[in-house]
Amino acid sequence: MAQNEWLANFAKSDTDRWIGGVCGGLGEHTPVPSWVWRLLFALLAVCFGTGFLAYILLWIFVPRKAPAGPTGQGE
Numbered sequence: 001m002a003q004n005e006w007l008a009n010f011a012k013s014d015t016d017r018w019i020g021g022v023c024g025g026l027g028e029h030t031p032v033p034s035w036v037w038r039l040l041f042a043l044l045a046v047c048f049g050t051g052f053l054a055y056i057l058l059w060i061f062v063p064r065k066a067p068a069g070p071t072g073q074g075e
Contacts, residue, residue, distance in 0.1 A: 010026075010062060011025055011029075011062060011063050011064060012024070012059075012062050012063070012064050012065060013025040013027070013028055013034075013065065014064070014065055016028065016034050018038070019059075020055070020058075021064075022037075022055055022058045022062060023035075023037035023038045023041065025062065025065070041054065
């Protein structure tokens with residue numbers, strides 16, 4: 001079950017992002033650094049054309065990270 005916990009908590013990164021934050025989010029939630037994910041998506045896009053489609057789908061369906069800190073309610 002521990003393997004599914006990272007998937008349940010997976011979100012796009014707000015700090016490590018170039019375009020949509022997908023690779024930064026993958027880098028934060030897996031042991032693989034974000035630059036390796038960027039390279040992998042770029043290679044898949046160039047070689048097979050699937051990297052672009054996979055990135056776009058992840059960009060659409062992966063939620064943004066919930067903001068940390070006070071919600072501002074009660075002030």
